[in-house]
Amino acid sequence: MKILLVGEYSRLHNSLKEGLQQLGHQVTLVSTGDDFKKFPSDILLKRKYDSGFSKKIKVLLFKIMGLDITSISLKNQFFREKEVFSGFYFVQLINESPFGLQPKYEKEVISFLKKNNTKLFLLSCGTDYMSVKYAFEKKFRYSIFSPYFEGKISEKEFFPALKYLKADYKELHNFVFEKVDGIIASDLDYDIPLQQHSKYLGLIPNPVNTEKLNYLPLPVSEKIIIFHGINRANYFKKGNDYFEAALKKIQHKFSNNIEVITVENVPYSEYIEKYNSAHIILDQVFAYDQGYNALEAMAKGKVVFTGAEAEFLEHYNLKEDEVCINALPDVDYLFQKMEDLILNPEKLQTISKNARAFIEREHHYISMAKKYLKVWNSN
Template sequence: MKILLVGEYSRLHNSLKEGLTALGHDVTIIGSGDYFKNYPVDIKLNRTYTSGLAKKWKVLLYRLFGIDLTAEAIKKQFFSHSEALKGYDVVQLINESPLGATPKIEKEVVSFLSKHNKKLFVLSCGADYLSVKYAYEKKFRYSILSPLFNGKVSEKDFGPILKYLQPAYKSLHEFVFRHISGVIATDMDYHIPMKGHPLYLGLIANPINIEKLPYLPVSITDKIIIFHGINRGNYYKKGSDYFEEALFMLTQKYADKVEIITVESVPYAEYIELYNRAHIVLDQVLGMDQGYNALEAMAKGKVVFTGAEKEFVDYYNLEKPVAINALPDAQAIFADLEQLVLNPSKITEISKNAREFIEREHNYVKVAERYVQTWQTVNA
């Protein structure tokens, strides 16, 4: 099949492409590479007007006339490749807003892709109308919106998430769903809100290229090394405040037993290299399931503090821990860290479990096969 993957964040579409290519499919990715993370894409759409005087000019124009110069530049670049974006058997959007443009421009993109290709699908794997609405209505025990409900942040601070509830983005959601053949969720945080929707095709686990992520056997010869990567823009959304409080308690009590590596907003390639030394990786708190960074760390045999709630354990029928369920409670996180520091053999055990789980459930070729099967079940 000839497949177009639109948008990229967290390396999901890159890993899926690698699996699909291994199966003999012809795959192209178009996108902007997700800001500072700069993931590779085949057709690059450069985000302009993002710094200096150009950004100030953009802000002024937007305030005066509602014109977003960055979005307009993305649109111009996208349609400059129009001939290369036609004739695909399958087009898959990474999100309802796959290019990070304005809803008006995203509609134009979706309309074009729907008209000139056979089947159009969308992933639910990041903030979108249905998942944000579900969280906003407090249907989860806790969620990425918990910091808002707890008064840690203002609605303005959470604008990039709450925007999906605005009329323009609700309209975009409805527009996208009128044009797609189906929607696929990538983990429990999106599977649960999608249950029962007539266009929902089910959960397909994130693809992980295990060949590019060799297992690193645990070797603890001195201190236990703990890695905490912070994206300042997602600080409260990821629950980094709970991790920092827990790490403070840990270093107060076990400074001679632990080494803490903390980094902020670094490119993907650098991020990966920095955590290779670690035994434990602190990923995120406010989720039911693992995100992409957590899965890649688990593939390498890291003990990851992330979402591993009962819904996740039950779905995969797990009998052995493959990650540590990081609760929104600094004391609970500290207690889990303390147990690992005092019992290093547990790190070795969970490390092996994590790798086995990724090989079983997230193998990029097997996952790619599931995508192909799912796409083929839907008539054009």
């Protein structure tokens, strides 16, 4: 069966593609590579005019004429290849705005995909109108909007998330929801806001290709290595300030017992290599469930500080700290959790093994591909 996956976040569609291919399907992935992460695609649309002098021209043209030349370039690249994007039985968008275009151009792309293929589905796995609205209305106990509400980040800096509440993005949301045959969520952070929607088809956990992520028994050494990867653009949204404050306290108390590795804005292939020697990975604070980076680290047997709220534990029938550590926006709490692992390193070994087993049981890429096919075929 011919399947088209449109857009990429954190390697999700690549892993799904690999699972579908293992099941004998013909899969094409088109994306922009997810910015600096540079994920592979069968057809890579290149973002232009996002740096240097060309970016200044882009900003000027937008101010004067309302034209986003990056969006126009990406749209033109897509339509130059339009024959390639026709004749698929299933098409899945990774987001309401899968290429990050201005809404009017995104509508053109999605209209073409709807008209020239059999079934069209939407994946909710990143900021979109429903999840942003739910968080903005403070329906979560905490969310990526918490730093914004606390004044840590300006409206301008938070525009990549806030834009989904603007009139043109709300209109895009309504347009996409009308066009698609159904919506799927990748984790509980997106499942919860969609619960009552008539087109919501349910949660399918992120597919993880465990064959590409070997389990690495935690190194036995005198020092416990803590890895902190930072995407500077999402610094406050991910709660990196809480992690850094907790790390400062940990380094002060356990300077002879730990080593801290911090990296910023590195491509995906480099990122996953840099944390291979680590025992503990600091992922994100403002989440109820794990995102993709956390899941891949767990597959490698790392002890990950990430989203693991009560809703997650109940959904998967787990105990607290069984497969990962729930990260909260509380410096003292994070310090205490790190301290406990440093003082009781045997817990690291237990969580490490549990984490790998959990990924194989609940996120295996072929099992998840089967779930996608079942849902797609039923709607």
